[in-house]
Amino acid sequence: xxxESPTTxxxxxxxxxxxxxxxxxxGNAVEWxxxxxxxxxxxxxxxxxxxxxxxxxxxxLIGFAVSFLIRPIGGLFWGPLGDKIGRKRVLAMxxxxxxxxxxxxxxxxxxxxxxxxxxxMLYLLRMIQGFSAGGEYGGAATFMAEYAPDKKRxxxxxxxxxxxxxxxxxxxxxxxxxxxxxxxxxLADWGWRIPFMVAAPLGLIGMYLRSKMEDxxxxxxxxxxxxxEEMVKGVFKDLITKYTRPILTLxxxxxxxxxxxxxxxSYTPTYLQGTIDMSEDDALLVPFxxxxxxxxxxxxxxxxxxxxxxRPMWLFSCAALIIAIIPMYKLMGTNLTGAIIAFAxxxxxxxxxxxxxxxxxxxxxxxxxxxxxxxIGYNVATSVFGGSAPSINEWLIDKTGDNLWPAYxxxxxxxxxIVAAYFLIETKGHSLRGTEVPGTPEAAEEQRQLAAExxx
Numbered sequence: 033x034x035x036e037s038p039t040t041x042x043x044x045x046x047x048x049x050x051x052x053x054x055x056x057x058x059g060n061a062v063e064w065x066x067x068x069x070x071x072x073x074x075x076x077x078x079x080x081x082x083x084x085x086x087x088x089x090x091x092x093l094i095g096f097a098v099s100f101l102i103r104p105i106g107g108l109f110w111g112p113l114g115d116k117i118g119r120k121r122v123l124a125m126x127x128x129x130x131x132x133x134x135x136x137x138x139x140x141x142x143x144x145x146x147x148x149x150x151x152x153m154l155y156l157l158r159m160i161q162g163f164s165a166g167g168e169y170g171g172a173a174t175f176m177a178e179y180a181p182d183k184k185r186x187x188x189x190x191x192x193x194x195x196x197x198x199x200x201x202x203x204x205x206x207x208x209x210x211x212x213x214x215x216x217x218x219l220a221d222w223g224w225r226i227p228f229m230v231a232a233p234l235g236l237i238g239m240y241l242r243s244k245m246e247d248x249x250x251x252x253x254x255x256x257x258x259x260x261e262e263m264v265k266g267v268f269k270d271l272i273t274k275y276t277r278p279i280l281t282l283x284x285x286x287x288x289x290x291x292x293x294x295x296x297x298s299y300t301p302t303y304l305q306g307t308i309d310m311s312e313d314d315a316l317l318v319p320f321x322x323x324x325x326x327x328x329x330x331x332x333x334x335x336x337x338x339x340x341x342x343r344p345m346w347l348f349s350c351a352a353l354i355i356a357i358i359p360m361y362k363l364m365g366t367n368l369t370g371a372i373i374a375f376a377x378x379x380x381x382x383x384x385x386x387x388x389x390x391x392x393x394x395x396x397x398x399x400x401x402x403x404x405x406x407x408i409g410y411n412v413a414t415s416v417f418g419g420s421a422p423s424i425n426e427w428l429i430d431k432t433g434d435n436l437w438p439a440y441x442x443x444x445x446x447x448x449x450i451v452a453a454y455f456l457i458e459t460k461g462h463s464l465r466g467t468e469v470p471g472t473p474e475a476a477e478e479q480r481q482l483a484a485e486x487x488x
Contacts, residue, residue, distance in 0.1 A: 044179060044249060052179040053188055055245050056172040057195030058238040059127045062231060063168050064196045066134040066161060068203030069227040070096055071298040071422070072316060075305065079220035080142045081150040089306065091151065093423040096298070098155050099162030100419020103411035106166015111407030114167065118247040119175045119403060122167055124239055129164035131235020133157045138228025142221070162415075170393075170407030177394035178248035178402075182463050183338060189390030190334025196386075197327040200297055203227055204320045211312050250399055250464050271405055277455065278396040278469065282409040284452025288350055289389060290418030291445035292382050295438045297323070299422035300375060304364075306426075307435050314368045322375035326383050333387035341460040342392040346453035349384040350446040356381055357446075361439035385449075395459035395470045402464075417445065 044052075070077070074096075078088035114122040137157050143150040172192055180188035206227045214223040246252070271279055297319060304315035337345045360374035397405035421441065428437040457471040465482060468475035 044181075048246075049179055049181075049188070051241065052245055052248075053176065053191050055123075055238070055241040056176040056179075057192050057198075058234065058241060059123060059130075059168050059172050060192050060195040061199035061202070062127060062131055062134070062234045062238055063165050063199065065199035065203045065234065066130070066137075066228075066231060067096075067298060068200035069207065070137075072204055072207035072301050073219075073224040073227065074302050075312070076216075076219045076224035077154075079216075080224060081140060081154050082143055089302065090423065090426055093302070093426055095151070095154050095158050097419045097423050099158040099165065100415040102159045102162035103166040103415045103419070104408065106163040107170060107404075107407035107409075107411035108166075109163070110167025111170055111404030114171050114174070114403035114407070115401060118251055119171050119178070120242060120245055120247045122403075123171045123175060124242045126164045126168040126171065127235050127238040127242065130161055130168060131231045131238070133160040133164065134228055134231035134235075138225035162419075166411045167407055170403055170410055173390045173406055174394045174403045175248055176390050178250040178399075178464055180391075183461050184335075185391040185395070186337035186342065186388055186460070187331060187335040190330045190387040192390040193386045194327055194330050197323050197330070201320065201323045201327065202230075204316060204323065206230065208313070208316045208320065211316060253465060270401060271408065275397060275401065275405060275469070278405065278457075279409050281452050281455050281457075282393060282396055282405075283413045284448050285346065285385075285389075285392070285456070286410055286413035287417045288346075288445045288449025288452070289385050290414050291421050292353065292378075292442050293386070294418050294421040295425060295442055296375070296378055296382065299425055299438065302422065303425070303438060304371060307429055308365050308371070310368070310371070314371075317368070318371045318375050321372055322379045325376050326379045326386070329380060329383050330387045333384050334391070337384075337388045337391060338460060341458045342388045342395075343453055343456045343458050345384040345388050346392070346456065347450060349381060350449040350453060352381045353378065353446045354443050354450075357442050358436060358439045361436050365435060392456070392459070395462065395464060396457070398467050398469055398475075399464065400467050 074092050075089060077095075078092040082088040082091055110122050110126060137154065140150055140153045140157070146153075173189070176189050176192050177185055210219060210223050210226060300319050301312075301315045304310040304318060305312055310318075333345065356377060360378050363370040364374040365371075393406050393410060394402055425438045425441060428441070429435060457469070459471040462470040462475065463479055464470055466475060466478040468478045
């Protein structure tokens with residue numbers, strides 16, 4: 033890397049900025065393509081890799097949750113490393129690890145062939161995926177945020193979540209094609225494996241794009257001052273003692289974000305089939321249309337956050353969801369049309385959160401601990417409340433007989449989100465340069481000093 037001081041974020045040429053967006057988004061797409069495919073193929077994976085029985089789907093959903101239990105360990109490993117050696121290098125490693133383990137899931141022999149080794153291999157590979165994902169999201173969000181212009185961070189950051197939904201929708205589309213063209217026996221035998229094979233070329237494309245990028249201007253600025261070697265020293269203690277408010281705020285926001293995310297996007301097909309007795313074709317159509325609507329509106333919400341701020345977007349989204357979720361889940365249980373409308377309404381009310389997380393979360397920490405703060409804080413909350421959402425909802429419905437438990441769970445999470453958003457420091461338009469928390473008086477003073485240095 034060059035030792036010269038980089039240009040400011042605002043001076044990044046548009047073609048480089050657009051390449052940075054693509055390099056960030058494709059990794060997110062690979063990650064969420066895997067989660068989407070796993071969610072949409074749950075019943076067929078259960079038939080192939082687990083013994084027959086009523087609990088097969090539940091244990092397959094446990095495999096979904098297992099990957100999240102390991103994500104904090106991934107965050108603890110990749111986060112400080114990304115603050116020391118750079119965002120680009122870590123992201124190149126995480127995308128290959130993620131794509132490779134996803135490919136291997138599709139190669140696991142069936143339970144009838146190797147017995148209990150099949151679910152054991154599935155859980156191990158899901159743990160590898162979780163380990164890589166522990167660095168992927170925090171790194172991609174940091175990479176995107178540090179490249180984006182300060183006044184358009186919300187707009188450009190929203191494309192990271194466009195990648196998320198593109199991956200989900202691609203997985204959904206492939207699942208729909210397979211369900212329409214193959215019978216149940218073919219799907220359980222080999223059809224469910226096909227989508228997992230797609231991850232390999234996606235991962236190679238992502239690694240190529242990331243290898244061609246320079247690291248972010250914000251990171252290179254500190255690297256040029258020889259400050260990166262000190263970044264990982266005492267990082268865990270600093271996150272607990274110096275950055276307690278942003279860590280706790282991040283926890284609360286992520287609880288709201290990911291309980292809604294995984295309950296709505298990942299669990300809905302299983303919920304509609306197992307609880308509402310909807311056909312598999314219809315159960316896959318419901319999120320397909322809703323995700324396309326969400327995908328198209330994300331840049332609009334991202335741009336809106338650049339005008340009115342991130343905090344109002346979060347407060348509105350959480351409050352609106354609290355009001356709408358239970359009525360929409362009642363509508364979801366009526367028929368296919370009602371389910372499509374309900375999913376779309378919840379999804380669109382959720383979009384103000386989803387569209388702004390890439391601009392919100394990295395801006396909660398200074399550059400010296402940004403990757404670590406986002407990776408660790410995001411993944412700890414996600415592992416406890418996000419990945420467990422499908423299996424918890426399945427268990428609650430089974431134990432109580434109340435089909436509205438997913439709605440209750442999301443409402444409770446959004447209440448926590450409102451409390452967290454109240455304490456969120458507004459960073460709309462603030463620079464991410466420097467060593468202070470953006471949006472604070474200390475950061476404003478540091479920006480004045482940096483501007484004075486640049487003027488000399």
